[in-house]
Amino acid sequence: MCSYSRCRMPIMDVTLEGINPACARPLIAVCVTLLFSFHLWRWLRQRSIPGPLPWPLIGNAAQMGKAPHLYFSRMAKKYGDVFQIKLGSRDVVVLNGDSIKQALVRQGFDFAGRPDFTSFKYVSGGDSIAFNTITDWWKLHRKLAQSTVRMFSTGNPQTKKTFEHHVVCEVKELLQLFVEKTKGQRYFEPMTYVVVSTANIMSAMCFGKRYTYEDEEFKQVVGRNDQFTRTVGAGSIVDVMPWLQYFPNPIKTMFDNFKSLNLEFGAFVRDKVVEHRKTIQPGVLRDMTDACIVALDQLTDKMGGSLEKDYVIPTLGDVFGASQDTLSTALQWIVLILVKYPEMQTRLQQEVDKVVDRSRLPTIEDQAQLPYVMAFIYEMMRFTSFVPLTIPHSTTTDTSIMGYTIPKNTVIFISQWSNNHDPAIWSHPETFDPQRFLDKSGALNKDLTSRVLLFSLGKRRCIGEEVSKLQLFLFTSLIAHQCHITADPERPPKLDYDYGLTLKPLAFSIAVSLREDMTLLDAATTHGLSEEVKG
Numbered sequence: 001m002c003s004y005s006r007c008r009m010p011i012m013d014v015t016l017e018g019i020n021p022a023c024a025r026p027l028i029a030v031c032v033t034l035l036f037s038f039h040l041w042r043w044l045r046q047r048s049i050p051g052p053l054p055w056p057l058i059g060n061a062a063q064m065g066k067a068p069h070l071y072f073s074r075m076a077k078k079y080g081d082v083f084q085i086k087l088g089s090r091d092v093v094v095l096n097g098d099s100i101k102q103a104l105v106r107q108g109f110d111f112a113g114r115p116d117f118t119s120f121k122y123v124s125g126g127d128s129i130a131f132n133t134i135t136d137w138w139k140l141h142r143k144l145a146q147s148t149v150r151m152f153s154t155g156n157p158q159t160k161k162t163f164e165h166h167v168v169c170e171v172k173e174l175l176q177l178f179v180e181k182t183k184g185q186r187y188f189e190p191m192t193y194v195v196v197s198t199a200n201i202m203s204a205m206c207f208g209k210r211y212t213y214e215d216e217e218f219k220q221v222v223g224r225n226d227q228f229t230r231t232v233g234a235g236s237i238v239d240v241m242p243w244l245q246y247f248p249n250p251i252k253t254m255f256d257n258f259k260s261l262n263l264e265f266g267a268f269v270r271d272k273v274v275e276h277r278k279t280i281q282p283g284v285l286r287d288m289t290d291a292c293i294v295a296l297d298q299l300t301d302k303m304g305g306s307l308e309k310d311y312v313i314p315t316l317g318d319v320f321g322a323s324q325d326t327l328s329t330a331l332q333w334i335v336l337i338l339v340k341y342p343e344m345q346t347r348l349q350q351e352v353d354k355v356v357d358r359s360r361l362p363t364i365e366d367q368a369q370l371p372y373v374m375a376f377i378y379e380m381m382r383f384t385s386f387v388p389l390t391i392p393h394s395t396t397t398d399t400s401i402m403g404y405t406i407p408k409n410t411v412i413f414i415s416q417w418s419n420n421h422d423p424a425i426w427s428h429p430e431t432f433d434p435q436r437f438l439d440k441s442g443a444l445n446k447d448l449t450s451r452v453l454l455f456s457l458g459k460r461r462c463i464g465e466e467v468s469k470l471q472l473f474l475f476t477s478l479i480a481h482q483c484h485i486t487a488d489p490e491r492p493p494k495l496d497y498d499y500g501l502t503l504k505p506l507a508f509s510i511a512v513s514l515r516e517d518m519t520l521l522d523a524a525t526t527h528g529l530s531e532e533v534k535g
């Protein structure tokens with residue numbers, strides 16, 4: 001018998017000898033219930049992350065198809081902004097919409113890691129900034145790369161002018177070649193030339209050298225971007241099923257090519273650094289290689305001479321590699337869209353003619369007066385979202401997002417595409433329409449341009465954003481001012497692409513004619529800046 005009254009007495013009568021066992025039972029029951037409820041409440045809050053059902057062994061790899069970013073968008077509609085898939089044996093959390101800012105900005109440190117993927121270890125001999133996880137050394141290394149890039153591009157008005165000069169020189173070379181090709185073949189595929197041209201701008205900044213379009217070594221080094229981006233892009237198979245490397249199959253062949261192209265790329269950069277170390281003069285910084293050598297040597301001294309490797313090579317490898325691949329892809333998209341939508345090309349030409357006039361070339365200072373050029377560039381970035389997912393991230397600690405618990409070292413994919421095609425932000429997101437970025441008075445809507453997500457956010461945000469936007473502006477305005485581009489009527493341009501870290505347009509053909517002659521470009525480039533390497 002344990003009536004309420006009987007229980008109450010002994011509880012009040014607690015003595016040193018203890019509690020009456022009969023009356024302790026309800027107390028224990030209450031405690032257990034409370035404890036159970038607390039755990040149930042925590043468990044319910046830490047719901048498991050929803051997502052599509054994985055298949056044995058391969059997980060959801062086969063369902064991603066040829067365009068994983070589109071598959072992720074469909075899954076986000078079904079499961080919400082945060083969902084989980086399995087690739088091979090790895091759990092991957094995919095972030096979309098608002099969860100991206102939450103993870104990368106508000107919980108920046110938690111989501112700033114890189115996964116221990118096999119392919120990442122082959123980039124820059126494993127010492128890449130872009131493909132390594134966050135450490136104290138990584139922070140110093142990244143900061144140094146960032147300030148070196150600024151020093152030779154957007155750091156001050158003088159460096160901006162030098163950078164502008166590199167771009168004008170390369171646009172002139174490119175247009176000359178385009179006109180020759182048009183004379184010879186009528187229609188030609190511009191892609192390889194755009195890649196060499198872009199790589200030359202970065203090569204001038206990094207190594208003080210440009211290469212001819214015929215240079216076989218240079219073409220070999222910069223002409224295999226597609227193989228690189230296919231292997232390191234989010235959803236790359238070899239990283240989640242590493243066992244595929246150990247027997248003959250197409251994935252292994254692709255991975256072997258990837259390894260050899262990284263070795264060749266590394267050797268190319270190493271040669272330049274060795275050459276620079278031999279010829280560097282105190283107090284003279286010829287290019288980014290010199291600047292990196294000086295900065296890293298100073299850092300080594302500060303740390304008591306404890307750096308066992310030459311980090312100049314991976315730093316320049318990252319800057320040169322990351323920039324020429326992304327920017328050449330952007331320029332290919334610009335050319336393709338110009339021929340796909342000739343009425344927009346005409347509008348760009350009208351704007352530059354009116355603002356700049358025909359007596360001089362567009363310059364950096366014209367940017368604020370050319371809102372349609374800028375709107376066109378932002379719409380190209382939004383619409384193509386040509387870096388649809390960032391480089392894969394990983395969690396650096398046990399964390400949670402939007403109520404979901406995520407353990408340390410979980411692979412995180414960040415869908416920039418989902419942000420740029422979100423109908424809640426963009427009306428008719430699948431329509432290419434630069435006008436969306438202009439307000440009623442024709443001015444650029446900066447609130448809206450800031451919502452385009454292509455350079456990522458937070459601790460891993462691209463270090464080349466400023467210089468890239470400047471280059472895209474100069475290229476677009478110079479092209480619109482100087483030439484007219486048309487599509488091959490027998491191959492109407494399509495906006496199809498190959499998936500990888502960057503989305504690359506499929507081959508297309510164009511013809512190029514000058515709007516006047518080369519007088520302005522010739523005059524602007526009489527003093528070449530960089531030594532030319534003959535092919």
Ligand code: HEM
Pocket residue numbers: 129130131142145149318319320322323324326327330387389390391392393454455456457459460461462463464465467468
């Ligand atoms: C239109 C051109 C470019 C686009 C769209 C672009 C985009 C990106 C994206 C999405 C990332 C990954 C960020 C993340 O994982 O969260 C990245 C990383 C990076 N980018 Fe760019 N990029 C461009 C040009 C450049 C240029 C010109 C440079 C060098 C001057 C550069 C250097 C880097 C580096 C070093 C990283 C690694 C950052 C890190 O891991 O901390 N990029 N870029």
